[in-house]
Amino acid sequence: MPLPLPAPLPPGLALFTDLYELRMARAYLALGMERETAVFSLFARRLPRGRNFLLACGIEDLLDTLAALRFAPEDLDHLRALGEFPEEFLRWLAGFRFSGAIHAVPEGTPVFAEEPILEVVAPMAEAQLVETLAMNQVGLQTLLASKAARVVAAAAGRPVVDFGSRRAQGLDAAVAGARAFHLAGVAATSNVLAGARHGIPVAGTMAHSFVQAFDSEAEAFRAYARLYPETILLVDTYDTAEGVRRVVALARELGDAFRVRGVRLDSGDLLALSREARAILDAAGLRQVQVFASGGLDEERIAALLAAGAPIDAFGVGTDMSVSADAPALDLAYKLTAYAGVGRTKLSAGKRILPGRKQVFRRFRDGEAEEDVIARAEEALPGEPLLRPLMRDGRRLHPRPALAQARAETAARVAALPARLRALGPADPPYRVTISTALAAHEREVRARVAAGARGQGGGAPAR
Amino acid sequence: MPLPLPAPLPPGLALFTDLYELRMARAYLALGMERETAVFSLFARRLPRGRNFLLACGIEDLLDTLAALRFAPEDLDHLRALGEFPEEFLRWLAGFRFSGAIHAVPEGTPVFAEEPILEVVAPMAEAQLVETLAMNQVGLQTLLASKAARVVAAAAGRPVVDFGSRRAQGLDAAVAGARAFHLAGVAATSNVLAGARHGIPVAGTMAHSFVQAFDSEAEAFRAYARLYPETILLVDTYDTAEGVRRVVALARELGDAFRVRGVRLDSGDLLALSREARAILDAAGLRQVQVFASGGLDEERIAALLAAGAPIDAFGVGTDMSVSADAPALDLAYKLTAYAGVGRTKLSAGKRILPGRKQVFRRFRDGEAEEDVIARAEEALPGEPLLRPLMRDGRRLHPRPALAQARAETAARVAALPARLRALGPADPPYRVTISTALAAHEREVRARVAAGARGQGGGAPAR
Numbered sequence A, B: 001m002p003l004p005l006p007a008p009l010p011p012g013l014a015l016f017t018d019l020y021e022l023r024m025a026r027a028y029l030a031l032g033m034e035r036e037t038a039v040f041s042l043f044a045r046r047l048p049r050g051r052n053f054l055l056a057c058g059i060e061d062l063l064d065t066l067a068a069l070r071f072a073p074e075d076l077d078h079l080r081a082l083g084e085f086p087e088e089f090l091r092w093l094a095g096f097r098f099s100g101a102i103h104a105v106p107e108g109t110p111v112f113a114e115e116p117i118l119e120v121v122a123p124m125a126e127a128q129l130v131e132t133l134a135m136n137q138v139g140l141q142t143l144l145a146s147k148a149a150r151v152v153a154a155a156a157g158r159p160v161v162d163f164g165s166r167r168a169q170g171l172d173a174a175v176a177g178a179r180a181f182h183l184a185g186v187a188a189t190s191n192v193l194a195g196a197r198h199g200i201p202v203a204g205t206m207a208h209s210f211v212q213a214f215d216s217e218a219e220a221f222r223a224y225a226r227l228y229p230e231t232i233l234l235v236d237t238y239d240t241a242e243g244v245r246r247v248v249a250l251a252r253e254l255g256d257a258f259r260v261r262g263v264r265l266d267s268g269d270l271l272a273l274s275r276e277a278r279a280i281l282d283a284a285g286l287r288q289v290q291v292f293a294s295g296g297l298d299e300e301r302i303a304a305l306l307a308a309g310a311p312i313d314a315f316g317v318g319t320d321m322s323v324s325a326d327a328p329a330l331d332l333a334y335k336l337t338a339y340a341g342v343g344r345t346k347l348s349a350g351k352r353i354l355p356g357r358k359q360v361f362r363r364f365r366d367g368e369a370e371e372d373v374i375a376r377a378e379e380a381l382p383g384e385p386l387l388r389p390l391m392r393d394g395r396r397l398h399p400r401p402a403l404a405q406a407r408a409e410t411a412a413r414v415a416a417l418p419a420r421l422r423a424l425g426p427a428d429p430p431y432r433v434t435i436s437t438a439l440a441a442h443e444r445e446v447r448a449r450v451a452a453g454a455r456g457q458g459g460g461a462p463a464r
Helices: A019-030 A059-068 A073-082 A087-094 A124-129 A131-155 A171-183 A192-198 A208-212 A217-227 A240-257 A270-283 A299-307 A403-415 A437-454 B019-030 B059-068 B073-082 B087-094 B124-129 B131-155 B171-183 B192-198 B208-212 B217-227 B240-257 B270-283 B299-307 B403-415 B437-454
Strands: A037-044 A101-104 A116-123 A160-162 A232-234 A262-265 A290-294 A314-317 A332-339 A358-365 A368-376 A388-392 A432-435 B037-044 B101-104 B116-123 B160-162 B232-234 B262-265 B290-294 B314-317 B332-339 B358-365 B368-376 B388-392 B433-435
Touching: A019 A087, A019 A124, A019 B192, A019 B208, A019 B217, A037 A124, A037 A131, A059 A101, A059 A116, A059 A131, A059 A388, A073 A087, A073 B192, A116 A124, A116 A131, A116 A358, A124 A131, A131 A160, A131 A171, A131 A299, A131 A314, A131 A332, A131 B171, A160 A171, A171 A192, A171 A403, A171 B131, A171 B171, A192 B019, A192 B073, A208 A217, A208 A232, A208 B019, A208 B332, A217 A232, A217 A240, A217 B019, A232 A240, A240 A262, A240 A270, A262 A270, A270 A290, A270 A299, A332 B208, A368 A437, A432 A437, B019 B087, B019 B124, B037 B124, B037 B131, B059 B101, B059 B116, B059 B131, B059 B388, B073 B087, B116 B124, B116 B131, B116 B358, B124 B131, B131 B160, B131 B171, B131 B299, B131 B314, B131 B332, B160 B171, B171 B192, B171 B403, B208 B217, B208 B232, B217 B232, B217 B240, B232 B240, B240 B262, B240 B270, B262 B270, B270 B290, B270 B299, B368 B437, B433 B437
Parallel strands: A160 A314, A232 A262, A262 A290, A290 A314, A368 A432, B160 B314, B232 B262, B262 B290, B290 B314, B368 B433
Antiparallel strands: A037 A116, A037 A332, A101 A116, A101 A388, A358 A368, B037 B116, B037 B332, B101 B116, B101 B388, B358 B368
């Protein structure tokens, strides 16, 4: 496989922010608050229905982006033209470099509700400005990796190929998604750009249009197999069983030169058709020709096919995986948990924020994860600390890990989860996540102080 | 508002294709089939549940992309390194220019199942290569515009602001999505890059983090209102009613200098809280201060709030609109309908393809759309022909329409739909779409010919 091509930052990326981030940053600057250290925590408020865990992803891309993020002159011209930002603020943006620290779980770590996926420790204005980008990128990739982990589990060792680029929600979703899928165990992608950017194996068969362009299916198969001897032939353009018989006929015609690797079924009753295809191939002595299935597949359908004994060797999965169809968004939050050395929270209904910098300790028994404890960052509790320092002073502390390595580690981390979490149904009981005594005490203290301040009773000097 | 910034093509975009497209293109080249004219039709096989129509979108971006799409030397190096493509094909790719014609409905046209959104008439290899990109881009924007049309309808004239960038599925989804939302009637976006690229009004208030960074909410409000006198203040960080009372206190403190435009509620029971906020503001004589609601909104919740009489003046809508949460993908297809002057179809179960080049005639009665007829392209039937020539020889036939103009035309086209289609519930009866006699006859003829060819009975000379 060729080496990954470098992925340049999209032009204008510094403007990929909500207007209020810029307004607040300018306010921090005007109020002299911009340099004070803030801690923001990025976490899922809850797991979507149908997820026993999330697979954290998108962190490495975010680190690269933060290290390189700059406001270009045309970005500043645009902001100036909005007519609301003073020159002092535009000058500050012109000199903007992300100078903060990032602590995060390694990509591919299973995470649960309320656990920080990453924490940003940075000057207030910087940490605020990157909120939209951080949530968008880590959210997208975590969403898609989490879905793919289920599809891979359902396929039970059979290769899964990402066919979803045409239905993904945009270019970025398709390319970053292909990477997230591969991290989660998907074998290959059909997307050539994703392969080029991330060093993912690429795969592809043929489309119905190729078959349609010939007056007969037999001729289309013959032409394609001549150019691509080890191809997979798409057999459902007209009649699936007939299509498989045409592959058998081609095998007889080509004799020893026949090296077609498989047939692909893309419509109809995949259980019945896979059995019929297998039977036709076996009866013709073509046991080595595999059956590849695609078309409307997700983890539930794959599991049902395999439970029913469908003789399918590999799956092409598109739409449902590419948009995480059953849970197309995460309830992700990026929340201020400390400012100027003081823990922060809010009291809004149903939107808890654990204050301060935190750590998550994962406890194992006989190699199996059994409980996570969310703790204050400075605590040293039993278990594996999941959050690691990845960036300091705006610079990566480690080179970007190779995707293959991250993928292997992801598989090991997922394998260490209890079996009930790796199953497709809801884990009963769900994974146990608790809060350390010290963090619980800190939360009580911060909530009491904030409530007093909110009531205007004390709260002392302004934070700045 | 500043002029839109030009959107450069993302580097590597020519590689945004499925590997099989390249394999097929190379096969067409090897077989001497690459120059033969193909017609591909892009259409939705069915409307997703919860949609009475789709709003076509993404076509203008696709035209710009096709006109500029080239394989860069590094793209070709990458393909060469895959080790499967002959130099002859790489040379052909190096000279690749999309030279085809595009017929499409204007952006913002309501479309229905099986109606072509666009048709590509181009040399076979070119039309094949752009499949993935065309489906991804038109699919994304059509998906999101269609969702936004419902949110806008639910808001019944109140402004809707797109807050979804943090939860959109990637950068492209957020930026192209903001444009699709605006086309569909959304008033503004929070995304500064989307505003810059597409000339969309940008809007933003303040985040909880700003309030949290102060020791008291009152102080945070005072500081923000001093910098942004006409701001909207976020009142739910601690206690919503208390937050509103603090706005009242600020009004008393500032007297004539008080120009705060509104309060924003972002959590809790928005019906009860909006009533309470309105009552507190009115009792203080602040009738001009608006109530802005956000947090977990979609068209159903907005409709329910307004039906219950919630005194809400504007809505911020994020996640559910940004990922089209109830229908996160379209069953879109890009199918070969003619090749070498001969109509094509396939016979796969449940996947009908209407052969040949087509036109859609929309019939109106008293200004209201009452029926669409899908016809052969050369027919001249009563009604408005929806598909128009937009590109010829790879060049646009018209400059890109201004977004504001397209938005106004979209509103008029949606307004011309029967009221039952614009309602949120399922239209009963659904909109009537029929197939012309000539197209039905052509379909029968092509299916018969294809079935005979598939059975190996006749079919005549190979298409090439």
